[in-house]
Amino acid sequence: MKWSQTRVTETLGIEYPIIQAGMAGGATTPELVAAVSNAGGLGTLGAGYMTPDQIRVAIREIRTLTSRPFAVNLLLTDPVTVDQQQIARIQEKLNPIRRELGLPEWTAQTAPTQFAESFDAQVAVLLEELVPVLSFTFGMLSDEWVAACKERRIHLMGTATNVREALLLEQSGIDSIVGQGSEAGGHRGTFTGEWRDSLIGTMALIPQLVDAVQIPVIAAGGIMDGRGVAAARMLGAAAVQLGTAFLTCNESGAHPQYQQALLDSTEQQTTLIRAFSGKPARGLTNRFHEHLDPDAELLPPYPIQNALTRDIRQAAARQNRTEFLSMWAGQGTRLSRQGSAGELIQQIVEQVEHLYL
């Protein structure tokens, strides 16, 4: 069988088993999503932090740019208890940064009361727009959402960081599983137990997931080029998901200085950071991380901390202050390259085909 013919390419109707990860925060522009899909992969809109209206607009824009399948990624949110003292304590740590950025200081009273978009309202848009694929992270879809998506033939793709999560996701009735190795950039998808106990490297994780479940496994974490794609296929993955590799593409919405930081970074410069969102995410270390790291155990949980730091991240982006920007990155950063997303996919395909000779 050809390396590019897998259960995932067949089910999704795509040419190559290469998925661009749905990174929340603005990197996955409609142009990037469409460019990946037009090149034969599966582009993904990282819609986790978008309002339902923004998601609808983006989906429609993607559809003006491609007629091929694409995915939308959403982030599940657990119900959280709001602890005003905890929030006040962290605002004390955040306000000096706000002063430095010329932002108004916040108090517990001026802090947001809504911390994340309504997941139900976000999914409702995907159902109405009949997106081909819904990928999701941080947990499992309710039975009702699974049934509603199946009725509309929307392919469901969950995220697992260990075998137990993969089994739970399979039992929930979804179609495929992204196995997220410890190398992966961005948020850890762990939704059972301690995140520290689910930092399994891709090389070890994928075969163990493949042995455990019947539905296709998609490998994520540390894959940056054709070598990684070919390796993941050998491990039994039916497809791969790349995030960091697409951040430095021409169509990426990642901040130019963030892109430059990726191109300049080494494999040793990422770490797991909770300071930006309350959940651990792999990214390039910077001053914001160092400033809050000593208090990591005191941070409000996701999505509260994420909402508290939004004004800072947005101002940092406007002011080109990478020291306060979240710069998610996987461990393969030395392999970051510039170019179009279509060129990246074409290079990967050529490299894999050469390796398979």
Add this chain to the structure above:
Amino acid sequence: MKWSQTRVTETLGIEYPIIQAGMAGGATTPELVAAVSNAGGLGTLGAGYMTPDQIRVAIREIRTLTSRPFAVNLLLTDPVTVDQQQIARIQEKLNPIRRELGLPEWTAQTAPTQFAESFDAQVAVLLEELVPVLSFTFGMLSDEWVAACKERRIHLMGTATNVREALLLEQSGIDSIVGQGSEAGGHRGTFTGEWRDSLIGTMALIPQLVDAVQIPVIAAGGIMDGRGVAAARMLGAAAVQLGTAFLTCNESGAHPQYQQALLDSTEQQTTLIRAFSGKPARGLTNRFHEHLDPDAELLPPYPIQNALTRDIRQAAARQNRTEFLSMWAGQGTRLSRQGSAGELIQQIVEQVEHLYL
């Protein structure tokens, strides 16, 4: 080119690019080393903790069992400052365990004054016995040892956990580099900077090492079967090194209960443990680890802590008390299987050849 013909198989004169890791502590019996080499791989005697005489006896025994090439692995030791107060404090934590095991308690006065075997004396034996391969971990060989080994055509194989270490090792004039991914069981080989900054997953590490150095890179970390071997070859590795996979082989000297623990364990049960030796090593968590973990920052450095815990580990083995045994393991433990080392290699070879069809 066939998957099994690489610069490593060619240089070493072995049939398959499969190396059994040189695990110190008794698992790598002469029978295991010889079985791996006889099956076409490269067996390695884990001689790090052995006296020069023990090493000589083992090498000669290996040679009665195989005429094929094999390796001996040694552990470099940095000069350490002995802090008697630090030792006394840790002895207070260790003595309750000694009581439980019926061992005499130790004081700072009765503790050992020699903490590791003389590296120079160990290498001298390898030179006299003209072992085919010297592999080493925790640093770089001196120019003198490199020259002496080269003169005797002993292949030198160092261990790197990041690109910087690989470049340093290449510059030192050695022949090949084991790239140790974060999945790997046993001691982290990191010898530059903080060990926490060098936990790079195999999928990300190997291509970055391959791009950085000219000498062959051997992939280690999370590889347990033919899928991992094929994947590592796709990443550009000229060979693979497997440790955990050989621990449950018939010829392994690992304690039977440790072997059973490996067979029963999941991918989530390993962690990086400093309690046994002072250096972080990936292994199955147990009571000893939990007992000393709160004081991890207070532990004497390697090899002092290693010497302090030796009587406990030995008594635990005699008494079948796995709660006090060091049970190193990589993150691929669900893939552990029983059988002979020759069968394991044959299975790997068949699996890789099937995958390469």
